[in-house]
Amino acid sequence: MSKRMWFKLHGWFSLPIWVLFCFICLTGTIAVFSHELTWLFNENARANNPDNLPTKNVAELVEVVEQAYPTADVSMVLTFEPYLVNAVMFSDSDKPIALAYINQYSGEIQEINEGMTFINFMRSLHSWLLFPWQNGYSIGYYLVSAMSFVMLGALVTGLVIYKRFWQSFTQPKVRTHQGQRTLLADLHRLGGVWSIWFLMIMSVTGLWYLVQAVIWHADIDLEGHPPVVAVSEMADANGEPVTAPVGFAQALATVKQRFPQFQPTYVLLPEHNRDMYHFYGAGDEIFYDQYSYNVAINPWTGAIADEKSPATMSPLVTATHVADPLHYGTIGGIWTKAIWFIFGLILTAMSITGFMMWAGRTYKAARAKQRVDVGSKASLQKREV
Structure with missing residues (x-):
């Protein structure tokens, strides 16, 4: 070419x-x-x-x-x-x-x-x-x-x-x-x-x-969703409804105990009785985004129902969590x-x-073509006379 x-x-x-x-x-x-x-x-x-x-x-x-x-x-x-x-x-x-x-x-x-x-x-x-x-x-x-x-x-x-x-x-x-x-x-x-x-x-x-x-x-869905709370988990050993679900502070403490380096950036509270606490955050990894850690806490038992971290990510999920830091330049702070x-x-x-150069060349070419057309027309008229 x-x-x-x-x-x-x-x-x-x-x-x-x-x-x-x-x-x-x-x-x-x-x-x-x-x-x-x-x-x-x-x-x-x-x-x-x-x-x-x-x-x-x-x-x-x-x-x-x-x-x-x-x-x-x-x-x-x-x-x-x-x-x-x-x-x-x-x-x-x-x-x-x-x-x-x-x-x-x-x-x-x-x-x-x-x-x-x-x-x-x-x-x-x-x-x-x-x-x-x-x-x-x-x-x-x-x-x-x-x-x-x-x-x-x-x-x-x-x-x-x-x-x-x-x-x-x-x-x-x-x-x-x-x-x-x-x-x-x-x-x-x-x-x-x-x-x-x-x-x-x-x-x-x-x-x-x-x-x-x-x-x-x-x-x-590359990352999947944590399970909803089972109906049986909303009752105690005697089958009575649990009246004092796990508080937000206790759920956060459980996440910090599992991942000491965890820094929450995005937290969702349960929307209904069978929903979980959803904690998204970052750790010590430089190239991962602020949602690379994801922990779901059962609000009725206080147990970790689901967790994800850079150590357990598949290649496609890893690409999802490293794209933003590279695209927006947040890997090294300010x-x-x-x-x-x-x-x-x-x-x-x-x-x-680039556009200015293209516009300049286009205008110059148009002017040159116009001059050629005018010259050709003048020569044609001169021959006819």
């Missing part, structure tokens, strides 16, 4: 959907710092601790909400970085669904949020473009995931047409005095070469998200997130410079 054909193929991978691609890159870049931006612009989301108080556990936070709203039905607890408040989801007579922002150090409820949070908005906008979910799938999720083919194709074709690209690592070339077209081309190539590793990570994780979408759509943010901006800029 000729270089000219590779060049056209490179353009075909990017230009027809460059606006969508650019938008997805930009929203993903912002989503990387969605927690930090929430802290910056919402003072009620900040977990200030001037007195160096110890961190309250999630069971204590649930008690805070139940004391403030005696008729509330608490359903979920979310924990974030130490500088952000914890969120307790509940419903009440005048609140169909609400999030209580609780300072995990002071135990103070700093805000009641009854709408969508900025974190959820940015993650949803980037992941499925706010398209609705129906029957286990979203068209937006497929659109975003399919961008991985575009990214991978642009990377491969770009490396083919850019000969000796590795020289950009040791001898970067940015010509600022040879016109806009040359400058844009140099910046585009330089950004592409230095972003090879980033493009590969985004492409691979994006392809996995596409596979994951197909799995969800096909109603295939420092890796900053690196992902910078390269996300570079990738966004590359889509813009």
